[in-house]
Amino acid sequence: MAQIIEARAVSKRFRQHRRFPGFLGALKTLVTAEYTEIEAVTDVSFAIAQGEAVGYLGPNGAGKSTMIKMMTGILVPSAGDLTVLGRVPHRERQANAREIGVVFGQRSQLWWDLPVRDSFELHREIYGIPRPRFDENLKSLSSLLDLEPFLERAVRQLSLGQRMRAEIVMALLHDPKILFLDEPTIGLDVVAKDAVRKFLSRVNRERGTTIILTTHDLQDIEEICPRLIMVDHSRLIFDGETAKLRTALGSARRLMLEFAADPGPLELKSARLTSDDGLRKHYLLERDDISLVHVLDEIGDTTALKDISIEEPNIEEVIRTFYQRRNAELPPR
Amino acid sequence: MSVYFAFARSAFLTQLAYRHEVWANMIGKLVQVFARVAIWVAIYGGTASIAGVSLEQMVTYALLGGAVTGAIRYESIISGIGQALRTGDVAVWLLKPASFPLYVLATELGRAAFRFVILVVPTVAVVAAVYGMLPPASPFHGVMFVAYGLLAYTIIALLSALFGLVAFWLLTSFSLEWMMQAILNLLSGQLIPFWFFPAPVAVIAAHLPFAWIVYYPSAVWLGRLDVTATLSYFGLGLGWAALLAVGVVLLWRQASTRIVVQGG
Numbered sequence: 001m002a003q004i005i006e007a008r009a010v011s012k013r014f015r016q017h018r019r020f021p022g023f024l025g026a027l028k029t030l031v032t033a034e035y036t037e038i039e040a041v042t043d044v045s046f047a048i049a050q051g052e053a054v055g056y057l058g059p060n061g062a063g064k065s066t067m068i069k070m071m072t073g074i075l076v077p078s079a080g081d082l083t084v085l086g087r088v089p090h091r092e093r094q095a096n097a098r099e100i101g102v103v104f105g106q107r108s109q110l111w112w113d114l115p116v117r118d119s120f121e122l123h124r125e126i127y128g129i130p131r132p133r134f135d136e137n138l139k140s141l142s143s144l145l146d147l148e149p150f151l152e153r154a155v156r157q158l159s160l161g162q163r164m165r166a167e168i169v170m171a172l173l174h175d176p177k178i179l180f181l182d183e184p185t186i187g188l189d190v191v192a193k194d195a196v197r198k199f200l201s202r203v204n205r206e207r208g209t210t211i212i213l214t215t216h217d218l219q220d221i222e223e224i225c226p227r228l229i230m231v232d233h234s235r236l237i238f239d240g241e242t243a244k245l246r247t248a249l250g251s252a253r254r255l256m257l258e259f260a261a262d263p264g265p266l267e268l269k270s271a272r273l274t275s276d277d278g279l280r281k282h283y284l285l286e287r288d289d290i291s292l293v294h295v296l297d298e299i300g301d302t303t304a305l306k307d308i309s310i311e312e313p314n315i316e317e318v319i320r321t322f323y324q325r326r327n328a329e330l331p332p333r
Numbered sequence: 334m335s336v337y338f339a340f341a342r343s344a345f346l347t348q349l350a351y352r353h354e355v356w357a358n359m360i361g362k363l364v365q366v367f368a369r370v371a372i373w374v375a376i377y378g379g380t381a382s383i384a385g386v387s388l389e390q391m392v393t394y395a396l397l398g399g400a401v402t403g404a405i406r407y408e409s410i411i412s413g414i415g416q417a418l419r420t421g422d423v424a425v426w427l428l429k430p431a432s433f434p435l436y437v438l439a440t441e442l443g444r445a446a447f448r449f450v451i452l453v454v455p456t457v458a459v460v461a462a463v464y465g466m467l468p469p470a471s472p473f474h475g476v477m478f479v480a481y482g483l484l485a486y487t488i489i490a491l492l493s494a495l496f497g498l499v500a501f502w503l504l505t506s507f508s509l510e511w512m513m514q515a516i517l518n519l520l521s522g523q524l525i526p527f528w529f530f531p532a533p534v535a536v537i538a539a540h541l542p543f544a545w546i547v548y549y550p551s552a553v554w555l556g557r558l559d560v561t562a563t564l565s566y567f568g569l570g571l572g573w574a575a576l577l578a579v580g581v582v583l584l585w586r587q588a589s590t591r592i593v594v595q596g597g
Contacts, residue, residue: 074427076590090590097430109425113347125339126431154350 004178004210005048005071010080012041012066040066042234043080050177053204053211055221055242058231059323064214067231068182071212072102085177098127101171101209105183109167110155116166117151120173127174134173141169145199161192168196172203178210179203185217197223218316230319232326246318252284255295258307270294285310336431337439344443348451355451362403362456369395370464384528390555391526393467396457397478397551398523401485403456404449407493407517408510410441414497415506427589434498434585438490445486470556477563481550484570489517489546491577498581501588522548528557542573 018034020026041063048054058064069075070082073089073096082089089096103109110119124134142148145165150158158166164184171179181200185193201224204211213225221228221242228245230238238245246253255271262278270290271283285295292310296302313321348355370392377388386394414437417423426433457466469475496513500506518524520543527535527548538544549570553563 069424072428074424093427093589094430097428100428102428104425107422107425109428111343111347113350114343118343122339122343125336126429128336 002050003047004050004085005046005212006081006083007047007067007071008045008081010041010044010067010070010077010082011039012063012070012075013078014038014040039234041070041077041231044231044234044236045080046229046236046239048210048212050210051204051208052227053201053225054213055225055228056212056214056231057218057221057228057319058214060216062231063234064231065182068102068180068212068214072100072180073097098174099177101174101176101179103164103167103171103179103181103184105164105181105186108155108163109170110163112156113154115152115154116147116158119155119166120170123170123173129174133175137173137175138169141172144202145169145195161188164188164192164196168199172207172209175207176209178212181211181213181215183215184213185215185220193217193220200224218319232323246313247288252286253313254311255283255285256307256309256311257281257283257299257305259304260306261304263304266299268295268298270298337435340436340439341443341446344440345447348444348447358448359452359456362452363459366396366399366403366456366460367463369399370460374464386526386528389465389467392464393555394526394551396461396466397554398547400449400453400457401482401489401546401550402517402521402523403453405441405445405486405489406448407489407496407513409444410437410490410493411497411500411506411510411513413437413441414494415500415509418500418504418506432585433589434494434581437497438494441490441493442486467555469554473560474553474556474563477567478550478554480567481545481553481570484567484574485546485550487574488542488570488577491574491581492542492546494581495577495584498584498588517543517546520544521546522551526551540569542570542577545570545573 015035015037017029018032018036020028020032044063044067056064056067066075070077071084071089073084073093076090084096085099087096110116111122114122120134120138123129124131129137142151145168147162147165147169150162150166155163155166168181168184179200184200185196188196197220200211200213203209204224211224213220215221226242228238228240228242229236230245257266258280260279265276266281267273268283270287271285273281273283275282292308299305373391373395374388377383377391381387383391414423417426417433423433426436469478493513496509497506499509503509520538520541522538522544523546527538527544530538539548549558549566552558558566
């Protein structure tokens with residue numbers, strides 16, 4: 001598969017005019033030109049192939065949006081090479097723009113005062129979409145996301161969920177090869193989130209549109225993106241299959257054994273005992289190559305065993321434990 | 334190019350969405366035009382002519398002067414750019430395969446067309462009916478007035494864009510609006526026509542681009558420029574417009590690489 005996005009050691013620094021606190025400080029700010037540098041993206045490299053769906057994850061201020069803005073050509077990288085569909089985005093911004101679609105969860109691209117349909121029509125003019133293709137896309141996309149009931153309504157009269165669905169449809173009207181979504185489900189209710197996720201998966205599957213998505217909602221990533229890129233403090237810390245994140249970050253699976261009669265204390269080599277309620281014993285499976293078979297082998301006589309369960313920690317838990325551990329290790333910045 | 338026409342058209346139509354604002358604007362505009370004419374009537378105070386200009390000519394000048402500046406809002410071009418920067422919406426613009434400055438200009442010209450038809454023409458007609466207004470000095474001057482008027486829109490739009498783009502460095506546009514307003518009031522001839530200026534100042538003002546916004550269109554209508562002067566100053570105005578357009582392009586090229594997207 002061809003790589004359509006390649007980032008090699010991309011960095012982005014912002015210069016911020018230094019402000020001094022207090023009233024005298026404010027006057028000082030007026031005449032000084034001191035700057036502090038903020039590193040938003042540091043030395044990030046990855047490659048994304050056509051047709052992938054990639055989740056770009058990280059806490060607030062980790063540099064997710066900055067990366068999206070560089071890939072869409074809005075911001076210029078301070079260092080490193082970045083190509084999207086073979087182009088340097090900021091140098092060929094308009095050519096790049098024709099082939100990508102972008103949705104910002106916190107920023108509307110629709111025309112506030114115009115009916116949704118008129119916004120779409122302007123979009124058609126801007127991108128020069130041939131009429132038949134436009135009509136076909138509008139029809140199929142808006143029926144998938146149930147836009148018909150409010151196509152004629154002014155954007156300012158829409159609910160957030162309706163507006164978001166309209167934003168996503170608009171971003172796809174010109175058949176972009178890549179769809180960038182920056183927190184597309186932010187502020188949406190459960191039903192709307194679900195509709196958006198199902199729709200995006202389908203677009204990725206059926207239209208082959210490459211999807212790059214940033215979010216705080218891990219469920220978005222689990223449902224849409226088989227691949228995950230995780231950043232923290234401006235650096236890349238994980239790039240791989242979403243399912244493998246747990247292993248990479250070293251989170252343990254949980255094992256629970258329930259007995260008909262209390263067998264007494266039961267220490268295992270394959271799993272670490274965390275709590276013992278007599279009949280129920282909880283363990284952590286810290287190594288990934290240990291399976292249930294190993295555990296049962298070790299117990300030997302399983303006649304007293306009533307129930308057994310292994311729980312995969314959900315992605316949210318994995319990431320939470322990762323951040324907690326990291327915060328304990330790192331001095332606060 | 335049809336894209337920018339579509340922007341202008343949708344801006345025109347958007348104005349209709351706020352009906353009450355249209356009426357409020359019309360009343361405001363009417364008072365404004367009356368006031369401007371009333372001031373000149375008071376200054377003349379019965380004198381037939383001052384510096385070779387009759388009251389009738391002066392009233393006509395005041396009415397025509399509002400035709401361009403009454404329709405276009407340079408401050409909304411500047412604040413439009415400023416607001417896009419302040420809210421970070423400029424990012425949305427950079428995502429589109431279209432030029433942001435041209436979008437801002439097309440939108441404002443769409444609104445200007447709306448204001449011209451709905452506000453300027455009716456209010457000027459009402460005030461003209463009350464105080465009287467001179468016809469163009471000759472058919473030639475009448476035709477050239479229209480050409481000068483279009484040039485005036487071009488120049489004020491380009492000037493505003495130039496001022497507005499400076500906001501990319503200042504990250505605020507309010508001071509720029511004030512600066513532009515002060516300059517326009519004095520140097521466009523809107524407040525006082527150049528013929529009342531002291532001679533050296535009048536000569537300088539008459540060659541700066543601001544003069545093409547109010548002074549020249551009105552002066553041409555009144556026949557204060559002969560045929561040769563009318564044509565040569567039109568050429569000079571076109572030269573200014575071209576220069577300003579180049580300035581906008583260069584400044585935008587600089588500005589777009591130093592964008593800071595505020596608000597994430």
